[in-house]
Amino acid sequence: MAYLKYVPRSGAGPWGRGGTRYYRLLREYTMDALRETLVFLRDYPVYLTYFEAFGTEMSAVPVERIEEHYKPEERLREIASTLDVDVLEERALALADLISDLAGVAMSKMGVTGSILLDIHVPGISDIDLVVYGLRESLAVKETVAEALKKGDTEIRRFDEKLTRAWCYRKSKTHPLTPEEARKLLARKWNIGTFLGTRFSIHPVLTEREAEKYGERLYRPLGTATIRAKVVNATMSIFLPAIYEVELSTVLEGPALREVREICSYEELYASVAEEGEEVVARGKIELVRDLRQGSAYYRLVVGSLRGRGEFIKPVGRRGVSGGLPPDETTT
Structure with a gap:
């Protein structure tokens, strides 16, 4: 796939x-x-x-x-082992090296993807796109980069106001969000920013041993719904698809379900935007999941489905605590 x-x-x-x-x-x-x-x-x-x-x-x-398999980890090693690099490759290596040092994650657990992986990049135009392999390593990188963005004491920085406005405007045109809602999501994102003036993104990837095997679960669509739910585990939300384990609070629109076990987003925009204990409003496709390993079945809500329109995840904060999106704005 x-x-x-x-x-x-x-x-x-x-x-x-x-x-x-x-x-x-x-x-x-x-x-x-x-x-x-x-x-x-x-x-x-x-x-x-x-x-x-x-x-x-x-x-x-x-x-x-398949004629050639491009591997991010091999491309990063290639850049590290040659002196003939351009400024973008040099910055990608420097960013990976800095994150590796700060997070205590081996460079062998990292790679470079995007146009640099294919060696078709253009310095001054292309971004730096890194990958990190493994659950433990990804969580360590997340904690490290989030702290660096918060402190601002390294060259790992959040977008400046010009980039922020452009990013938010663009997301408001491609997703069911206002620019202000997009700005609130951006403030929660740990895996995008700038490094030495170049935009970067970081993409956690589970190892083959950690990842679900094809066919272990079967998924069948059951229509669309808008729900409000409490996040009980956001660990896997750093990956793609982003998985939030949730407790259903209420069905705002759609089938009258008693339980939705998880919200799954194939839209990277909604990865890592809600934490444990927070409530979210989400719209997407309801799926019946049959877990063949456990012999169980449950419902999930999928955001970013091929047939869906207007799907989203919007944090609304903790009950009795402000900080999310206003509840009366989340279903528009």
Whole structure:
């Protein structure tokens, strides 16, 4: 399973390598943009697969058609082992080295992705996108980077006001958020910022041993709903999909469910935006989950589904405590 981001095209955008230019087909990291790539692939149906466990069609590359597997950890090692690097590669390595040192996480547990991974990046335009492997390592990096952003005593910084306004305006156009709501979400994000003036993002990834195996759970859609729920465990919300274990407070709209066990977001925007003890209002697709390992079944709410529209997660704070989004604004 994979999404299509770049396609070779003459006279395309700034990304390129060895005389080949690439057009960025995935214009935004949103489900709307992902749906557009699936429409494009209708002309190349070999790259579309129906995944029975998820009950949906998604883009994927057949194993026999894989020519090269780009590995973030190997690319970071490559950058570290050569003197012939450009300014963006140098900054990516410096950021990874700083985080590794502050968090006590080995560089072997980190990598670089995005356009730098493919070596089609453009210094001055491209961002730094890092990955960190493993649950323990990811939690350590989260704590470290969040503290660095809070203190501001390293080159790891939050967006300045100009970048903040641009980011919030853009999110308000691609998601069911006002610019002010987007600003409140941004204040909760630990994995984006700037380093030496260059934008960066950090993406935690579970190891193969830690990750769920395909087919261990079966997911079936049951319509849409808007719910209010209390977060009881946000540990897995740093990954993608972001998982919040919740206790259902009330169903605001949709099927009259007595229990929703988790909120799952495939929209990275909503990763790590709510903590244990906080309440959220969320709109998305209700799924019945059958856990074949445990022999159990439960309901979850999915944000960022391929067929969904207007899906979101909005923190509303703790009961009796201010700090979230106003409750009367969360269902608009």
